[in-house]
Amino acid sequence: MTNSYKSRNQDISTFGYSGILTELNKLAKKRSSHLHLSNCDPPAYGYTLDPNIIRKIDQLQISAYTGYPSWNGDEELRSMLSIRIKNITEAHIPAERIIMTNGVSECFPLTFAALFHSTLGSIAIPDPSYIPLMVQARRFGKVWFYECLEENSWNPDFDQMIRMLEKEKDTRALLIITPNSPTGAVYTEKVLKEFINLAGQYNLVIITDEIYDTLTFTEFQSPLQYSEEVPVVYLNGFSKVYRLPGYRLGYIGWYDPNMEYNEVWSYLEQLCKAKFGVSLLAQEIAKLALQESEDHIISFVNSVKKKQSLLNARLIEIEGVSFVPATGGTYVFPKIKFPQIKDEDLAKYMLQEYGIYVTPGSAYGPSVAPGHLRYVSLASEKDLRKGMDILEKSLGDFSS
Numbered sequence: 534m535t536n537s538y539k540s541r542n543q544d545i546s547t548f549g550y551s552g553i554l555t556e557l558n559k560l561a562k563k564r565s566s567h568l569h570l571s572n573c574d575p576p577a578y579g580y581t582l583d584p585n586i587i588r589k590i591d592q593l594q595i596s597a598y599t600g601y602p603s604w605n606g607d608e609e610l611r612s613m614l615s616i617r618i619k620n621i622t623e624a625h626i627p628a629e630r631i632i633m634t635n636g637v638s639e640c641f642p643l644t645f646a647a648l649f650h651s652t653l654g655s656i657a658i659p660d661p662s663y664i665p666l667m668v669q670a671r672r673f674g675k676v677w678f679y680e681c682l683e684e685n686s687w688n689p690d691f692d693q694m695i696r697m698l699e700k701e702k703d704t705r706a707l708l709i710i711t712p713n714s715p716t717g718a719v720y721t722e723k724v725l726k727e728f729i730n731l732a733g734q735y736n737l738v739i740i741t742d743e744i745y746d747t748l749t750f751t752e753f754q755s756p757l758q759y760s761e762e763v764p765v766v767y768l769n770g771f772s773k774v775y776r777l778p779g780y781r782l783g784y785i786g787w788y789d790p791n792m793e794y795n796e797v798w799s800y801l802e803q804l805c806k807a808k809f810g811v812s813l814l815a816q817e818i819a820k821l822a823l824q825e826s827e828d829h830i831i832s833f834v835n836s837v838k839k840k841q842s843l844l845n846a847r848l849i850e851i852e853g854v855s856f857v858p859a860t861g862g863t864y865v866f867p868k869i870k871f872p873q874i875k876d877e878d879l880a881k882y883m884l885q886e887y888g889i890y891v892t893p894g895s896a897y898g899p900s901v902a903p904g905h906l907r908y909v910s911l912a913s914e915k916d917l918r919k920g921m922d923i924l925e926k927s928l929g930d931f932s933s
């Protein structure tokens with residue numbers, strides 16, 4: 534199956550992990566040091582859990598967590614997550630329909646493998662996209678990209694999506710990331726309803742990655758709020774809002790009100806049984822993380838928001854750049870307006886000459902993503918200012 538898709542999928546040697554990212558990483562290794570401004574690793578920039586929770590984590594008897602976990606995850610944790618999902622998305626996904634995974638990154642191959650196990654088909658993913666998602670989607674299905682438009686606040690171009698849906702008749706799934714990586718867009722009710730309408734009309738399952746859910750500077754809404762009859766595979770995890778990427782913990786929530794996808798769910802269960810669950814210790818820590826005070830989460834979000842404002846204020850001043858202020862997540866994805874400057878060349882130059890690591894848009898998709906740079910808004914204000922100064926300087930160097 535994989536081989537037949539290989540020939541049908543567009544060559545991604547220029548985006549994804551191959552190509553430019555490999556080159557940048559080699560360049561970074563050659564340098565004695567560099568400032569990484571494109572890694573969304575909250576603890577690496579000093580964002581950790583509330584010290585009260587950290588104290589409780591430190592008191593755990595880690596030798597007590599050596600046995601095998603249950604294949605779908607700790608029941609108490611899944612019940613807590615069911616409540617969290619209800620609080621945030623208004624949807625009822627019972628604990629029995631939640632499976633713990635090794636990060637959201639593992640939700641992708643599991644979901645796609647289950648979905649395309651007995652019926653081959655296509656999957657629609659955004660351009661720009663999250664890189665691991667692109668890599669995994671093309672292992673199991675035929676991938677096509679729906680375009681998100683910077684001139685429309687990074688919302689999808691639904692006309693293009695409809696044209697593609699008419700063409701790619703075997704499309705089975707539509708993938709949404711909100712808040713979005715790398716654009717920082719948070720979809721509104723109107724946009725979410727358009728997604729849902731199309732999914733209903735073309736008989737698609739929605740897969741929604743909401744790993745940044747409450748890390749927003751505007752009201753957050755989930756497609757689950759509007760899905761009604763449309764099946765939704767809900768993906769979330771502990772790496773961002775709870776700042777625990779090192780424990781590799783994510784989960785899949787299954788919303789299928791008319792039980793149309795029972796066969797897919799059963800196969801997903803089989804796949805998860807075959808991999809014996811996820812770390813017991815990580816799940817114990819997750820239960821503690823879920824008890825973090827609202828205040829601490831709010832202060833984290835406010836700190837990121839302040840850094841986003843700083844990036845926005847600097848980007849306005851830089852000639853040759855346009856951008857959409859992020860409404861959520863940890864990114865800003867400015868466009869380089871000089872057509873003669875390639876994003877890959879600019880990223881390489883910034884790293885080689887000035888030791889600033891940012892990711893070129895070309896890594897994130899084939900059509901819309903090139904011509905941009907991804908900055909993560911987690912570094913210190915001083916480092917973010919430096920990153921912006923170097924962008925301004927480098928654009929000046931290139932255009933002179």
Ligand SMILES: Cc1ncc(COP(=O)(O)O)c(C=O)c1O
Pocket residue numbers: 573635636637638639663710713714742744769770771772778781782783
């Ligand atoms: C949209 C999106 N999904 C998933 C992930 C990875 O999640 P995890 O650490 O849970 O594997 C990221 C990390 O940057 C992300 O941006």
